[in-house]
Structures are given as C-alpha cells and as structure tokens.
Amino acid sequence: MGKMFLAVIVLAAVALMMPTARAQQNAAPQAEKPAAPAANPADVSSPDAILAALYDVISGPAGQKRNWDRFRSLFVPGARLIPTGRAQTGEFRTRVLDPEGYIERSAPLLEGPGFYEREIARRTERFGNILHAFSTYEARRKPDDPAPFARGINSVQLFYDGTRWWVVSVFWQSESPDTPLPKEYLPAGR
Numbered sequence: 159m160g161k162m163f164l165a166v167i168v169l170a171a172v173a174l175m176m177p178t179a180r181a182q183q184n185a186a187p188q189a190e191k192p193a194a195p196a197a198n199p200a201d202v203s204s205p206d207a208i209l210a211a212l213y214d215v216i217s218g219p220a221g222q223k224r225n226w227d228r229f230r231s232l233f234v235p236g237a238r239l240i241p242t243g244r245a246q247t248g249e250f251r252t253r254v255l256d257p258e259g260y261i262e263r264s265a266p267l268l269e270g271p272g273f274y275e276r277e278i279a280r281r282t283e284r285f286g287n288i289l290h291a292f293s294t295y296e297a298r299r300k301p302d303d304p305a306p307f308a309r310g311i312n313s314v315q316l317f318y319d320g321t322r323w324w325v326v327s328v329f330w331q332s333e334s335p336d337t338p339l340p341k342e343y344l345p346a347g348r
Contacts, residue, residue: 194257197231202322205282205289208232209314212325213275213295216264220272220299226261233257234317234324242331252329272299278309279345289316289323294343295330309333311343 201211215229239260242252255263267273279294291314296306310332317324333339 194230194233194235195227197322198228199322201228201232202324205284205291205316205323208316208323208325209277209280209291209293212314212328213277216268217274217276218269218272220270222272223269224265226265229261230257232325234326237325238327238329240327240329242329244334244336274298274301279343281343287318287320289318290314291316292343294339294345309339311339 198211200207202208211228212232215225215232218224237257239255239257240252241255242250245251275295275297277293278296281292283290291312293312293314295310295312297308298306310330313327313329315326315328317326331337
C-alpha cells in the first residue's frame with residue numbers, strides 16, 4: 159500500500175507540472191536583458207576591491223551622474239539589493255530590487271543632493287567561493303561633512319567564479335534610535 163501511495167503522489171506531481179511545462183514551451187519568448195557591461199578587472203579582483211568599487215560607484219558630488227555601467231558590472235545576473243527599515247505603520251519591511259530597480263529608485267537620491275558612503279568597519283566570513291561581509295557604513299552629503307547623516311550595515315554576499323568576484327546581494331539596514339550600531343560592528347574606539 160505504501161509503494162502504491164507513493165507512486166500516485168509522484169504521478170500527480172508530474173501531471174501538475176506538465177501543463178506548466180507546455181505553457182512555457184508555447185509562451186512567446188521574453189526579451190532578454192542585456193548582459194552587464196564588462197567589469198574593470200581592478201574592481202573585481204578581490205573582496206576588498208569589489209567592496210571598495212561598490213561604495214565608490216554610488217558616491218559623488220551633487221549633480222554628478224554616477225557611472226551606472228560600472229555599477230552594473232559588479233553584479234552577478236539575478237543579483238538583488240534589499241533595503242529594510244521601519245514603515246510608517248511601524249512594522250519592518252523589505253524592498254527587493256535588482257540592479258536596474260536600484261538605479262531607478264536611487265539615482266535621484268544619490269545624484270541630486272550629493273552622497274558619499276564609505277565603509278568604516280567590516281566582519282567577513284568565507285567558505286570556498288562564497289564570502290559574506292557585514293560592512294558598516296556611514297553616509298555624508300559631502301566628504302568633508304563633520305558628521306554622517308546616516309550609518310548602518312550592509313550585509314553583502316559575494317561569489318568568486320574562479321576568475322573574478324561578483325556581488326550576489328546587498329541587504330542593508332540603517333541605524334536608528336531603536337537599532338543603534340552594536341560596538342562589535344564599529345571601528346575600535348568608537
């Protein structure tokens with residue numbers, strides 16, 4: 159009885175998948191996204207290099223366009239950028255973006271008033287070809303502003319394909335009165 163039941167379950171699962179497979183075969187082909195621009199080898203040669211490039215490419219003075227092709231070149235196809243924070247209703251939410259969505263949403267905020275984000279501390283773990291960095295940041299409107307207007311942590315996942323490093327995801331949260339940066343994620347003495 160047990161083998162018969164298992165066989166029925168497997169056949170039902172296959173039958174459920176068949177209409178989906180046929181629909182996919184008959185669907186009109188979707189336009190493929192253009193490939194990301196080639197990366198500058200110096201930007202993707204190491205975890206330090208790609209994280210420095212990630213901060214550098216979004217930073218610049220008021221009114222200056224960012225090099226969005228350089229930005230795109232850092233990300234693996236299918237990469238995600240995920241800000242999280244408290245909504246006006248009080249609960250915490252995330253917004254999942256691909257690099258294009260991030261550019262659309264953030265370009266005016268970065269390029270309009272000026273924006274400089276820099277890493278001030280990092281904790282890293284690596285296994286094989288994957289690396290996770292908890293990268294503490296601070297943001298200023300001008301590089302010489304006496305104090306940052308924002309701080310937080312970028313949780314960055316990187317992938318090494320044997321030739322270069324890729325950003326797989328950036329998941330971040332800004333510091334708030336309810337969520338101050340813990341001492342272990344700050345530079346010594348801060």
